[in-house]
Amino acid sequence: MTKTKDQLRSARWFAPDDLRSFGHRSRMMQLGYDEEDFRDKPIIGILDTWSELNSCHAHFPERVKEVKRGVLQAGGFPVQMPSLSVDESNTKPTSMLYRNMLAMETEEMIRSHPLDGVVLMGGCDKTTPGLVMGAISAGVPMIYLPAGPMIRGNYAGKILGSGSDAWKYWDERRAGNLSEAEWIGIQGGIARSAGTCMTMGTASTMTAIADALGLTLPGASSIPAVDSGHQRMASACGRRIVEMVWEDLTPDQIVTEAACRNAAIVAMATGCSTNAVVHLIAIARRAGVPLTLDDLDALGRVTPLIANVRPSGKDYLMEDFYYAGGLRALMHQIRERLDCTALTVTGKTMGENLEGAQVYNHDVIRPLSNPVYEEGSLAVLRGNLCPDGAVIKPAACDPKYHIHQGPALVFDSYPEMKKAVDDENLDITPDHVMVLRNAGPLGGPGFPEWGMLPIPKALIKQGHRDMLRISDARMSGTSYGACVLHVSPESFIGGPLALLKTGDIVRLDLPNRNLDMLVSDEELAARKAAWKAPEPRFQRGWGWLFSRHVTQADQGCDFDFLQSDFGKTAGEPDIY
Template sequence: MTRRKTPADLRSARWFAPDDLRSFGHRSRWMQMGYAPEDWVGKPMIAILNTWSDAQPCHAHFKDRVEDVKRGIFQAGGFPIELPALSLSESNVKPTTMLYRNLLAMEAEELIRSHSVDGAVLMGGCDKTTPALLMGATSAGLPMIYVPAGPMLRGNWKGHTLGSGSDAWKYWDERRAGNISDRDWTDVEGGIARSYGVCMTMGTASTMTAIAEAIGITLPGASAIPAPDANHKRMCAAAGRRIVDMVWEDLKPTDILTRAAFENGITVAMAMGCSTNAIIHVIAMARRAGVDISLADFDKASRKVPVLANVRPSGDTYLMEDFYYAGGLPALMTRLTDHLHLGAVTVTGRPLAESLAGAEVHNDDVIRTVENPIYAEGALAVLKGNLSPDGCVIKPSACEPRFLKHSGPALVFDDYPAMKAAIDRDDLDVTADTVLVLRNAGPHGGPGMPEWGMLPIPKKLVKQGIRDMVRISDARMSGTSYGACILHVSPEAHIGGPLALLQTGDIIDLDVDGRTLNMRVSEEELASRRAAWQPPKAHYERGYGWIFTKHIKQAHEGCDFDFLEESFGGPVAEPAIF
């Protein structure tokens, strides 16, 4: 058994214990805030990175939940320090929160490293906050535990259950077709998000919090608790208690975030019918931990792990609230034991197998059996070909089966405004077989790779009853989206990837089973087009945007900054205290 730390071993003791002038300054400033030595002497100091803000509806309850976390820390004999961090509201931040994921990761790392703390509780949930906080805390290297915000309650409109995102797209098409009135649309707006919490569909938020639990960085069962549920308050307090013990045990991210842990995360993501965004975030998170996860790991899992969670958009009926009542993630994982590394250590300090003991499924329609899956293969498929030599992704479980093998002419849009201006034109030259293409929307081109990949169905086709068609882009799409959307085309068009050379009318061949995506254009013609191609003008000439475009990596590499990956250089030394 590893020796437990003593008070003298605490990192915070370097700030507060010495009998010198610098430590006098630290102690006196805490006393300035009304604390006394009894508050910190011999106690682990715990940072609480809180992503609450007035502009973050998913985390609106964190203003109160942080008090539950503090209560748990006090109960276990620790001293909590709340540190505000970027909230990254998916619905409010423009042009995209993906532009700022790495900024929050940097902030989290430096908040932890620069303060007198021994461990950290990370409070997040809305899409990019989970990977950002975990990336930063992993690089900081201190004991950490993640507190997920939890999904909001089911939406409701005229007795219909509404799912965030998914039903927004669905009813927007009906509105464009003239089937929904202004009054109905206002009622949908008011009924689709009835409480605080993240999207209750299997979007990026619930995907990433499920992955956080699967890789062992949350308490067992934490990820699916609805945000307004009293169990969520108890979970927050329990996380506060547990982080104090993790500090004494010196249970660090490197002890938990192994290849086995990330393979567990990928397995669970596939079975959940995950968001396509999971690929980018998991690759980035793993590389921060020194684990080389790639697109190949996702495609390998997709070949053998079925979709078991009957949660929209891959499922046809249920939402995260139902998933929680059916047993939550531990219950689903009991049906995946043949695919999991059960010996992987979690924040409990014990193997994953112990976290699953006693878990059971309470509704076989919400959490399907392996013999009766929602989709026989995993939620995602990785495609390659002359249109995307470094790979791209599709979510076959959420698109019409007839598009799994498809050929059609491209209709190419060079940017989002051009697409938006044309898509509702009655004279648009498009049929149901056309392949809509949006380019220059990747990490450099967006900028920040916005969620533009679910291109709207042209209005003339919507009126004909068409609700899905093949769409290709170097952008991302919301995890709540659905349809035959091919995303993350890499390398992106903005830096000269093959997508930049595609022309309207070129025939595109898609074969999901064969994992290929190609354009029927000869190498000679592509060479001619490449010689004529001119790179677009950079979006930024200063500030954070300039840093972003100089150092951002491509989608298949996780879109982290090159200088932040674990392989870039050695660990950062402890800050000197003078």
């Protein structure tokens, strides 16, 4: 379909010869624009999640200029729309508490303003799903501009990976193996430029998912943030979104069941963050695609991990991945597993976008015949501890824990756990199963990244660096280890994790996808009858709204009233 200028959405604001449109036009002139600047042109909103506390997006002020250049070149009219930043590093208790706020803001900003199309600028973990979820619901043409990963970390001649090496060297610091000078040196060398974590953490996972969904320019997710190619990509986004408006290429044509399946397969092949589960389910359901945990586990069982990028890989970082060919090369490597007929923001199919892609380093992007790990990045567990599911990252943990049985050591709060792990006299063995509860969507509050429980100092000094840990929390995508996460339903609402006691035997059987506490049904029923619900975390504001409407981890943690099957779905009300 090709739009005419009178069919532009912005024409509803500016075209009529009436008092309201007079007001709209006069206020645009107040800003210094002539009517020829904005009349009869696609108005493109640039939704920018920059802030001075978001180091991942430090380059966005320049990228906005480059997007504007592209929009103007294509005959559109660009307007910058600052959006909630939800940065990962400085937001407490967790940026996940505000992902849905960004999604709501994105949807309502688009809906309430004269925008014909939008460029979504994000990258730091929750900005990608938040922006994409909101834009899908708003329904106007959209293109996603990923922030890109930062360059490699470096200290004392060693390459550092953000997040992953922080956890690694913190354990060495706690064990007394690292001096204060070395610790400060690592601190200054681990993040050396604008951009997101350069490991395959949540940020790179989610931008790769946006790429695989067909929402970015092909391969855009792999370009390092400070590479000049990133600047050129930003201008290309500006040019393309104007074309998409005239073509009326909307997200419902792109985010289909086939696209969501492609995204899940690509995520598994990259060694994705466990957070991908929650966000991809939420994104899919905004588009009316009923993606489930079982769907993801089924794909994980048959999709090999071929990106040798930390933390699931052993040797490389995102900069190496880009030089090896980037996401286009990885997708080309697994193209027979993908639906290459899926439409993308280019107006072409995924298959057309992958033509000519090559792998330049077969150790970074492995062939299917030599994967990093035979199955995909994630596995979904079920059992009497997690009847609605839990998630583990098999490739990132010691294989000896794939089948494990041991006594639980249960903590009811993060401060309680933190105090215990620093106690050198803690009575614990490597066979114990550390458990943190009351850390889920409602209990955290907000589903914080507390699931990579620190190895107790008593075990670190014995040389141990992994053990089985279970939580209803999430963990950073840069994390690693034998961590079972997203236990659902969460303990704060009376899920089975709330009934576990220290000393109970817990059994993990990863090959059969089972996680159980070896406690009789009769005993569990008695414990359930005696359980008392804790006091709500919030009594006012956003937290109050969040706690009454957020769904559980297995449902994507979206708000129940924002899913595609809630209320009116026939499009925008004609109230202008």
